[in-house]
Amino acid sequence: MAPTLLNRLTDSSALSLGILGVGNIGLVHLKSAAAMPGVEVVAAADAVAENRDRAERAGVSRTYDDYTTLLASEELDAAVVALPPFLHADAVEQAADAGVDVFVEKPLARSTEEADEMLATAREAGIAVGVDHTLRYQPDMAGVKTAYDEGRVGHVPYASITRLNDGPLGRPPAESAPPSWPLDREAAGGGSLLELGVHCFDVLEWLFGDLEVRDASMGRTLEVDVEDAATVLMDAPETGTTVTLHCGSYQWEQLPEVNTRLRLEGVTGTISNQEHLPENFYAGAAKSALSNVASRFTRDEPDVFGPTFYLQAHYDALADFCDAIRDGEQPPVDGADGRRTLALAEQAYELAAQKTDADTDGLETPEVTL
Template sequence: MLSTRSRRWDDTERLSLGMLGVGNIGTVHLKSALTMDDVDVVAAADAVAANRDRAAEAGVDRTYDDYATLLESESLDAAVVALPPFLHADAVERAAENGVDVFVEKPLARSTEEADRMLEVADDAGIAVGVDHTLRYQPDMQGVRTAYEEGRVGHVPHASMTRLNDGPLGRPPATEEPPAWLLDPDAAGGGALIELGVHCFDVLEWLFGDLRVEAATLDRTLEIPVEDAATVLLRAPETGTSITLHCGSYQWEELPEVNTRLRLEGVTGTISNREYEPSNFYASAAAAAVSNVASRVTGDEPDVYGPTFYLQAHHAALADFCGAIREGESPPVDGAVGRRTLELVEHATELAAEDDRELAEPQEAEVST
C-alpha cells in the first residue's frame, strides 16, 4: 500500500482506521474515531478478550487477538497505537511494513534511541507518525496560549506547571494490582516523568520554544521500582522564562477536578488555566453522562464528547491527525515532537542522577589551622 502522504483524499472518501489496543486509552481513541464522519474503524486488536468484546459492542466489525495479524490482514490507511510503551516500536515497524500511517499514544517510545529507530523505519517506508500529546488540545491550555501570544501580561519571567494523576496502585484502598509493565522501568521507560512529564514538556515548548533543563529531582513516595514524583527546573532561552515543573502520581482518595495547573507570571499580570476551565467541571461531565444514558434508550448516537473536558482534547488530537493524513500532510504533532519530549525526560533524569551521586559521596571536612 502506498503511504497516505503520497496522495490526498476527495470529499467522498473515508479514512480506514485500525485500533491496536482497546484498553483504557484505546477505548477513548476508539470512541473518538467512531464519531468522525470521514473515518471508518474497520478492525481492532487486543490480547484481552474483554477488550475485544468492548470494541465489538461499540460497532467494530472485526477484532483480532494480535495487532500484527490485524495489520497483515486488513487494508488500512492508518492505525492508532494504544499499546503499552514496550510494544510501540514493534507496532510502528509492522505498520511501516504494511504502509500504514500511525497515531501513537504517548510516550512515543521508551528512549530517544528507540524513537530514532522507529522514526528511521517510518521514514524509509514513507509513513507518517503522529503522537498523542493531547494537553495542547485542552481548551484551558489553548486559552492560556492565546492570551500569552496576544501579549496580555507582557514578558513572562516565570511560569509554573503541575500535573498529577492517580498513583500506580489506583485510589486507596488499592484492591487490584496494576498491569505488570506499568511498574517495570524497562517496559514503561520510567515513572511519572515519562508518563506525565512528556505532556508538560510538549505544552511548555509549544508556549515558550525550546527548553533547557537546569536541574531535576526524582522521588519515590511508595516502595516501587519507578519514580512517582519529579520536579524539574527549566529555562526557555528564546523568551527568557524560567519554569518550575512538578508531576506526580499520588495515592489521593480524590484527584482535583482538573489535574493540571499552569500559571504564567507576567510583568503586568498573570495568566492561569483556571480562567479557561468549565465553570462546574463535574456538573458538565454529569450532564454528558445523563445525555448518553438517554440516547441509549432512544437509539440515538451518544455524544461521548459533550462538554467532557479531557475527552474533547483526545478527540481533537486524533481528528487533527486524521485531517493531516487526508490532506497528505505531516501530522501537526509528529514523531519529532514525541522524540523531543523524550530527550527532555532523559536530560532531567541524568541531572537528577548526578545530584543523587553527589549527595551520596562522602564530603571531606575542611579543617582550619
C-alpha cells in the first residue's frame, strides 16, 4: 500500500469504504460493511437509479451514477468492486489512480492476461487487491479443512466438489428480464466455470495446494453463448489426490438446500461438508427465506444476512480484508489467489476446446441411401 494511504488510516479511527456497484452482491457487501465496527460506508455508485435508491435506504449518505466520479470525489481508504467482470479492470485502474485499496468480486478478471494487467497497475500504485472467494469462509468448508488438517481420514486419494445454482435466468416464472452480461462471453469471460467454478478451484487449492488440470468438458443445456455446465479432472501433486469438479447453472436453486457438495475420500473414512452444516441451518435459512419473500409484498428491504449461512461468509471475507488493510497487511485472499483460479479455468477451457475440435475434425457426413 502507498505510504499516504497508511498515514490516512492512522489518522482515522474508521476505515472509509466506497461501494462500486449496488446490485445483489453489492448490496450484500454494503450492508455487511455497514454492520462492521470500525468501517464507514461513505458513498456508493451505480448506473441504475433504483440501485442508488437501495443504497440510500441502507444508510449511504452520498451516491453517484458512476464509480469514476465517486473515486475522484471521495477520500476513501478502500473500495468494494461489485461490478460486472468487464468493468473490473477499469475500476481497479481508477482506484489505483486514487490510491485506494480494492476488494474485488470474483472472478477477479475475465482472463489471466487481464488479471496480470490489473495486478501490475495495483503494484505500481502501491494498493492492495483482495478477492471475494467466500467458499472457504463457509462453516461447512472450514469444518472439512479442520478435519482434513487434523488427519481424521489419513491420506485422501480422491476428492470431489459440486456447485450448482439456477444462474442468471433464475427460477421460472421470470419476474423481470435477466441482465444481459452474464450470458455474454465477452462481458463475463465465460459461463458457470467462471461464475461458480472459480470458487471451487479456490477452496480446493486451500485444501490440497496447487492443482493441475488433466481433462475438462463443457456443456450447454440452453442455447446461450456461455457454458452452463463444466466438469474438470485435476491432480494435486503435493498430496497425491485426484479431484473432480462439476459446476453448473442449470439447476433451479431451492433455498434452504445447500447447493455445494464437497467429499474427501480418505483411506480411513470420508469427510463431507454435509457433516459440518450448522445444526440450526435449515430452520434458520427457511425462516430467513420466508421473511425475504414476505418483504416483496410489504416493500421492505430483504434481510441480506438471510439465509445467514451463505451471506455471513461474505461478511467474514470482507471483514478480513478490512482488517488487513487497517493493519497494513496483505489481504488473506489476494489478487494472486484470484489470478490462480482464472489460470485453472483457462486450462480447463483449452482442454475442452481441444476435445471439441478433435471430435469435429473426425466427423464424416454419413451417406444416406433409400
